[in-house]
Amino acid sequence: MNRIQYLRLTSIAGAFLVGFWLPIRLIGFSPPMTLEIVFDFMISLVSIINIYLYFNDSKKDPRNWRSWGSVSLGLDVVCLLPLSLFAFVVFDQTIEWLLLLNLLTARHIRHIRPFLDQFHSLQPIAYRLIPIFVMLPLLVHIIACGWIALGSGTAGNDPDQILTYVKSVYWTFTTLTTVGYGDISAKTIPQMLYACGIQVVGVGVFGFILSNVAGLLARSDAAREHHMDNLDKIENFMKQHKTPDELRARIRSYYHYMWTNKKGYRDESLIEGLPAKIQSELFLHINQPIIQKVSFLKNAGPELIEDLMSELKPRVFVPGEKIFKAGDSGDSLYFIQSGNVEIISREGKTLANLAEGAFFGEMALLSNSPRNATAQASQFCDIFALHRKSFDKVTLAYPEFRKHIEEVMSRRST
Numbered sequence: 001m002n003r004i005q006y007l008r009l010t011s012i013a014g015a016f017l018v019g020f021w022l023p024i025r026l027i028g029f030s031p032p033m034t035l036e037i038v039f040d041f042m043i044s045l046v047s048i049i050n051i052y053l054y055f056n057d058s059k060k061d062p063r064n065w066r067s068w069g070s071v072s073l074g075l076d077v078v079c080l081l082p083l084s085l086f087a088f089v090v091f092d093q094t095i096e097w098l099l100l101l102n103l104l105t106a107r108h109i110r111h112i113r114p115f116l117d118q119f120h121s122l123q124p125i126a127y128r129l130i131p132i133f134v135m136l137p138l139l140v141h142i143i144a145c146g147w148i149a150l151g152s153g154t155a156g157n158d159p160d161q162i163l164t165y166v167k168s169v170y171w172t173f174t175t176l177t178t179v180g181y182g183d184i185s186a187k188t189i190p191q192m193l194y195a196c197g198i199q200v201v202g203v204g205v206f207g208f209i210l211s212n213v214a215g216l217l218a219r220s221d222a223a224r225e226h227h228m229d230n231l232d233k234i235e236n237f238m239k240q241h242k243t244p245d246e247l248r249a250r251i252r253s254y255y256h257y258m259w260t261n262k263k264g265y266r267d268e269s270l271i272e273g274l275p276a277k278i279q280s281e282l283f284l285h286i287n288q289p290i291i292q293k294v295s296f297l298k299n300a301g302p303e304l305i306e307d308l309m310s311e312l313k314p315r316v317f318v319p320g321e322k323i324f325k326a327g328d329s330g331d332s333l334y335f336i337q338s339g340n341v342e343i344i345s346r347e348g349k350t351l352a353n354l355a356e357g358a359f360f361g362e363m364a365l366l367s368n369s370p371r372n373a374t375a376q377a378s379q380f381c382d383i384f385a386l387h388r389k390s391f392d393k394v395t396l397a398y399p400e401f402r403k404h405i406e407e408v409m410s411r412r413s414t
Contacts, residue, residue: 004056007049008115011108012134014046019106019138022099023145029161040084043102047080050108075104109135132209139205140176143198144168150191155184176202227259254318257380261338276310283309283384286337304398311390317377324361328371332385335359339381344374353378 001009021039025031031039051073060067068074083098112131147168151157155171158164171184175198186192234255238248274282284306300308312335317323323334326346334341336358343352343360351373354360360375395402 004053005115005118007053008111011046011049011053012112012115014042014049015106015109015111016134016138018043018046018102019109020141022103022106023142026099027145027148036084037082040082040102043105044080044082046105046108047076050076050105051080075107079105106138109138136205136209140169140172143176143201144172146194147171147191150194151188153184153186153191153195172198175199177206227255231255250318254316254380258316261380261382277306280306280310283312300401301398304394304401307394307397308386308391311394312384312386315383315385317381317383319377319379321377323375323377323383324371326371326374330361330363330367330369330371330388332361332387333359333391334361334375335384335386337382337384339383340378341381341383342376342378344376346373 025036054070054073054076055062055067058067062068068077079102083102086098112134113127116127116130144165145168147153148157148164152164152168153171155164155167158167167184171180174180174184175195179199180195186195231252234251237243238251243251314337317339323341324330324332326344336354336356338356340356341354341358341360342350343354345351361371363369
């Protein structure tokens with residue numbers, strides 16, 4: 001994190017601490033005056049940070065008096081004042097309404113979402129849940145302290161302050177989530193009005209939380225829903241057109257493979273919106289082990305390899321499907337990402353079984369001669385194809401490497 005991010009984190013942490021400490025202090029907990037003054041200076045320090053961040057974010061000049069014409073900035077200036085120390089020096093005691101002004105610092109906890117926006121590697125689920133886990137406990141705490149200040153309803157205020165606080169938190173949760181269980185209820189008009197207000201808040205707060213949780217759950221299984229939707233559509237299509245059972249089974253098998261290995265999505269559909277440079281770097285990362293095995297690419301520079309990666313076309317072959325046949329004109333080099341490929345002679349004899357990481361058809365890039373064998377997928381295969389036109393387009397920009405390729409072709413032909 002940079003300096004601004006550390007300051008923003010300090011501001012949010014200070015807002016959370018103020019939101020927790022001051023309500024406890026206002027309902028009767030009396031700490032030593034020394035601790036209260038230390039806390040007062042901590043609020044002043046956080047307010048200085050907030051003022052600095054305001055001018056940093058707004059790009060305003062603090063030396064211009066017109067730049068100070070902001071309500072938010074004015075509230076931070078008020079919180080900057082050491083109010084507890086002032087009350088202690090002037091009145092020899094703490095004045096609660098002055099402490100209440102310091103509670104304005106807690107409003108900066110709302111900056112947690114913009115703060116998280118700056119971390120691009122943060123998972124979406126974390127981005128949604130972290131603000132909830134930070135703000136919900138603080139909201140419950142403030143409401144619980146307000147209930148204690150009003151007398152805690154029918155539960156009353158117990159001499160044991162911890163027990164009183166726990167009962168109040170219990171009442172807060174039951175009131176926010178429902179209309180309460182009736183074991184702790186309001187008995188005065190202010191308590192009744194307070195309970196009504198909290199129930200209204202609960203409708204919005206927990207409705208928001210439940211919708212977010214439901215959304216997260218739906219997104220966590222979005223790929224399966226997409227897959228099942230495709231299956232329903234293809235099943236209806238096959239039923240409508242009276243597709244033979246054997247073909248139906250093969251189609252279902254294909255969709256099952258796509259779900260098991262790719263969660264129902266094709267690679268190109270996921271990354272086609274990325275810039276070409278990022279696509280090539282991503283393919284380079286994915287296919288680095290394969291590229292390293294291609295002998296005539298060992299002398300290629302990283303820029304050439306990246307350019308080649310952007311030209312690779314992913315394809316899926318089903319068992320028994322011919323990738324090319326003997327006698328076909330050669331126009332592509334193939335890299336096996338997963339699966340097995342049989343190389344079969346014109347006479348039908350298996351010449352080789354190629355597995356993950358292997359490549360074949362490279363002579364198509366080095367000559368115009370027809371295929372002298374057939375390549376057939378023996379199982380589901382994920383294969384990247386590099387067409388000769390794409391290869392020529394890239395290598396023309398690198399004459400030295402093209403000369404190296406021509407030398408390789410000359411050696412193989414002799």
